[in-house]
Amino acid sequence: MNAEELKQLKEQALEETAEAGSNEALEAVRIRYLGRKGVLQEVMKGLKDQPPQDRPLIGQLANELKQELQAALTDKTAALEGATEGPETLFDYTLPGDWHSMGTRHPLSKITERAVAIFRSLGFTVAEGPDVETVYNNFDALNTPPAHPSRDMQDTFYLDNGDLLRCHTSPVQVRYMQKHRPPVRIIAPGRCYRRDTPDATHSANFHQIEGLYVDEQVSMADLKGTLSYFAGEMMGPGVKIRFRPHFFPFTEPSVECDFSCHVCGGAGCRVCKQSGWIEILGAGMVDPNVFRAVGYDPERITGYAFGMGIERIAMILYGIHDIRMLYENDVRFLKQF
Amino acid sequence: MKLPISWLKDYVDFDDTVEGLSDKLTFSGTEVEGIIRVGSDYCGVVAAEVKAVERHPNADRLSVCEVFDGTDDWQVVCGAPNVAVGGRYPLARIGAVLKGGFKIKKSKIRGVESFGMLCAEDELGLSENHEGLMELPGDAVAGTPLSEILGPPEVILELEVTPNRPDCLSVLGMAREVAALYDTTVNYPDVSLVEAGAAVESATRVDVLDPERCPRYTARILRNVKIGPAPDWMRKRLEYAGIRPINNVVDITNYVMMECGRPLHAFDQSLLQEGRIEVRTARAGEVIRTLDDAERPLQPDMLVIADAANPVAVAGVMGGAGSEIRETTETVLLESACFEPDGIRSTSKTLGLSTESSYRFERGTDVGETEWASRRAASLMQQFAGAETAPGVIDVFPYPPAERNIVCRLERVNSLLGLRGSMNELLRCFALLGLPVVASDESFCTVNVPTFRGDLEREVDLIEEFARLYGLENIPERSPSGRIVKEANDRRVRALYACQANLCALGLNEIQNYSLVSPKLLDLFDGGKSKERETLPHPISADQSVLRTSLIPQMLDTLGKNHARQTHEAGLYECGKVFLHQADGQSPVEVERLCAGLYGPVGRERFDRRRPVAPDEMFLWLKGLFEGLMAAQNVGGWRLTPLENVFLEKGYAVQILLGDQPIGLLGVVNRSVRGAWRFNEPVGVMELDTNELLVHAFSIREIVAPGVYPPVERDVALVADCSLTHDEILRVIEQAAPKALEKVELFDLYEGETIGAGKKSMAYSLTYRSWDKTLTDEEANEYHNGVKRALRESLSVEVREG
């Protein structure tokens, strides 16, 4: 069989395949062409009778015939099956996916980590301190007058031995400065405790982030620049800050810092109680008495410190109206973060 | 503090809106927390007399009144229960506009015409009161505009005065602030006196026995006092400031306190034994009945004002009932004194008695104006109580404080604030604040601190004054910059954050529980070993009275609460501190722990979640989690040993060891403990010392290059006694295996009737691979037969071919 005849044979075989109306008919076609005693087998046997120069082409054509016919037979078989089963059904890709989901960080951890990342990008490093503190570190070294109400047993948790549960993260400042010489640039997130009766905005157990920067020539303008950068990174681009004079025993001058409302941009909305501003943190220039308490010379160095409540920021950013929700640990709440 | 603006304007003249003033105060350090507006001009509202009241024909609760407004009689329908014939009430006539723009028109109410409205207080914006009509005094003449009866409207600022500024707890103190902010001056009230009669020294005597706690005491005598009500304007102002009016003399002392910040006290001199004053500490056993009618035992460290025999006032806190001003009082002994803050604070605290007076003394008062305040009160008593002032004043002031000067350097001001301010700006600020500068050149100035600014002690205090007056908004923002801090190291915290991210990747949700827990909860887990806990001596509640000793109890509680909320599964973790009590009076040791807890089919695939969870599964999920975490944290060399524990199920409880050091535990909670939360299914928990997981968090390990020659996989199945452990089998395989054994994996585990009771079938897949050539089937078979032989011989198990 020469090449031309082989091509015709292929056409014929494919045509017969297309016309076959049943599995039996298809099987007959397969046996006729591809069977052990089929046409193609005959062609291959006859190959040795062909002139040597024609053999490769004929071999190739025979191979092509075999492959195309096999594919056509498979398709036709599937088509015949489909025809008997009715309309074609694809896989239901809308079924729920099946892979274990990621867990979530607690909102307080998320906010803490985010704040820490922002300050780390400015060269701050994290410092830590114990939850159980001495009266000295928590109050005395921070220039808190002996009669200050926060020292009261009504406000602070004391232990039997006279130590206390820190009521702010500021003692970390003291510990760090006692051990290191300037420059000091730390951020100290941590858990604090106050004897507040729990309600929608108070929790006896809460979290703060404290920042401290001490060096030669640190000024309130530096404090402003740093907090301004933080505000934009934490709450969103365009968020501005403003200072209001205030009073804290451990800073002088002391300020309270408001952030412009990240929701309304300052126009006034429910979140900012129509004022356009949200009170976020307390800050100031470290009081010379604090420097003296840790053995720094307040004539040579200056510094700023700031502190903010993590719960407050989380509540503002996520729209949480009751602080207790943060400690409820309801899985339906946790999975949203 | 509540500050009525009309009162403020008596002393300082400024031209601004309430909002403008409020902003200026807030941004100079006195935060305005609220603005209260009282009253209005009540245009169209007059006093009216009700002449007749009849039941409304169509409504039981309404009445139809005949009302006289000074010119005409009107028919007005009214729903208030207290309307009575002869009563005087505010009438909003037709055309009047009330609160909220509500305009009064002629109307028909249930078929009866009404010409105006009789008003309750809330309708006039005077209060929230809607109980009934506002009742006007019986002598109010019908037709008088309401504004004439009530006085003009008032705006009251609610101020937050910081503890360092006690001088701002007075109208004059605030006037000084306002004068500084608006560059104007304070007009102090006139305190001139017309003195008459016998001199004060002949009328009384003052002995201060404790001059340290009473640095200054002044006394005046006022005779022929006529007790009666204080003038309306004064009563009104006191009410606005939050003080209840009593009588003219008492009201004047309170008025002057609000005016200048000095608490005063008036005694009826005739009720003082020997008519004289002794300032001393209380004697043992002394008791005083205070003005609030409480009998109060006095402690020997309390400072009292006494007459010749008994205490007549708790100094600086509250007067005694025995010498109080009463209707018959004719001669007043007026005290204006200065008491030391700490003593007042402790007395007030011990007695549980905090007053406007103690509040001010605790924060510190201006010793300098003690006598001025006395003159001011005497002058008002002359005007409004008919008093005659005895000539002179007794002024016990043994140690007047020295002059105080503070040097302020311009360079320091600029470097602390980050400014380039000039000396002129600095001087101008001090001038505005009324702080006299006694010396200056281009680089420094010296401020002489007046007595009313006791808070100014150091240069930095003056810098703060400058900052708040200069305006914090004018301080520039300098971009963050600074020297690198070389020794700074926060690797632990970063490792902790990475560890928590890994726990999330393993599918757990983070929780946060309080550090303070209920001892009852701990009892379930530590067998009630209350001596090993740090218990707070003064907790808020029993629920939060102990520092937690483990994270597991609250983890169980959290799982239980979620379970009770019909949440069918949870996988949670917490990282936090626990507090280990020390016996020797030392503070508790704080240890960072990590805890995980599971319930429900958390480890199952989606289409197999309804089948009950078996404890075996739960244990293996927990163990898988643990292994995953250890791998992620680069921790090797750990092992597990069986553990007996009060809250874990026997056999499903293991201790985690790192080397030989226990670092935690892991297991399935036993029935009795999980029953406390009504769990009928397995609950798994694990707790670890966090810091052990952080050591190698950032370690970098050299990798093992993957083999390039093809592997040969062979399976082995064996039937063994249930007591034989996977670990034991592994050990035998590993011992018997050649170097070419790359991996051993248990892929089937079966227990059931077909293989007999007490037996289990285990199937392992072994992967062999050579590092330097392609293994032939024959070589692999030889290795594998060696393994099978070893299993048969050393474990006496039945090895199945296949």
Ligand SMILES: [Zn+2]
């Ligand atoms: Zn807003």
